[in-house]
Amino acid sequence: MNNSELDAILKRARAPERSEEFFETFPHQVARQLKRTGQQGLPVGPRWFPRLAWGLATAVCVLIGFAIGHWCGRTGAEALESKDVLQNAKFVQETLAMFPNQVCVIMHDQHGLNLVLSNRGDVPASPPIYVRVCDGKNCSSCVTFSGQEVQIAGQELTILSDAAGGVIVTGRRFVWSSNLPHSTGGNLKIETKSLNLTTL
Numbered sequence: 113m114n115n116s117e118l119d120a121i122l123k124r125a126r127a128p129e130r131s132e133e134f135f136e137t138f139p140h141q142v143a144r145q146l147k148r149t150g151q152q153g154l155p156v157g158p159r160w161f162p163r164l165a166w167g168l169a170t171a172v173c174v175l176i177g178f179a180i181g182h183w184c185g186r187t188g189a190e191a192l193e194s195k196d197v198l199q200n201a202k203f204v205q206e207t208l209a210m211f212p213n214q215v216c217v218i219m220h221d222q223h224g225l226n227l228v229l230s231n232r233g234d235v236p237a238s239p240p241i242y243v244r245v246c247d248g249k250n251c252s253s254c255v256t257f258s259g260q261e262v263q264i265a266g267q268e269l270t271i272l273s274d275a276a277g278g279v280i281v282t283g284r285r286f287v288w289s290s291n292l293p294h295s296t297g298g299n300l301k302i303e304t305k306s307l308n309l310t311t312l
Contacts, residue, residue, distance in 0.1 A: 176227055179210060196220060196244070198255050201307055204240060213237065217262055221252035235260075241271055241279055244303040255307065265300060279304035 197203055198220050208215055213233045219226040235257060244253040245265040252264045258273040272280040278291035286298040290305075 172229075175210070179206065180225065196253050197225070198242060198253050204255050204307060208240065216256065216260055218255040219252065219262075219264070220254065221264070222250055238273070240307045241273060242305050242307050243269075243271055243279070243281065245269070246301040247299065248301075267300070271304075273306065277306060279306065 198218060204218065207218055207227070211227075211229055213235050214229045214231075215227065216230050216235055217226075217228040219228070236259070238257050240255050240257060242253065242255055243262070243264070244251060245267075246252075247265045250265065254262055254264055256262055256271050258271065261268060261270050263269075267283050270282045272282070274280055274289075274291070276291055278289055280290075281288045281302055281304065283298060283300070288300075288302050
């Protein structure tokens with residue numbers, strides 16, 4: 113069927129004829145149906161909440177970017193020469209101070225710096241732990257707390273601190289400890305240390 117045949121069919125078609133009674137009752141039927149659908153449908157929540165959430169998320173991202181830029185500007189060439197900004201206790205302390213009991217992980221990898229926050233503010237207060245993991249080609253580092261699970265170097269690792277002040281890293285098929293010199297992290301090279309932020 114081409115356009116001219118379709119046009120001819122449409123021109124021959126007639127609109128259905130409706131009585132006057134139909135046109136009088138139709139608006140009322142539509143209004144009743146809309147009321148019934150509104151009552152049976154999902155509860156309508158405040159429409160400002162998604163906008164507020166997006167606004168807060170944007171503000172947090174801008175604040176983090178500003179803080180990192182401000183910190184890098186203050187420390188100057190030293191920060192630029194440093195290969196791993198997470199070894200700088202002052203940077204870590206300022207980041208933790210901006211989000212008390214919310215920072216789960218500060219990650220530094222080939223994609224740059226990433227910050228993972230808890231939306232409940234339930235991260236327990238404990239000394240932060242620096243972890244550096246190399247898989248042969250790439251190295252990634254993070255600052256986290258005991259008991260946190262971290263996705264690093266393509267693996268999901270659990271970071272724990274022990275009573276002797278050491279750090280334990282558990283993976284899917286290995287357990288590594290900083291207190292055991294011959295412990296193995298599988299094919300990963302692992303370096304850890306507890307960060308003492310009270311000296312600043």
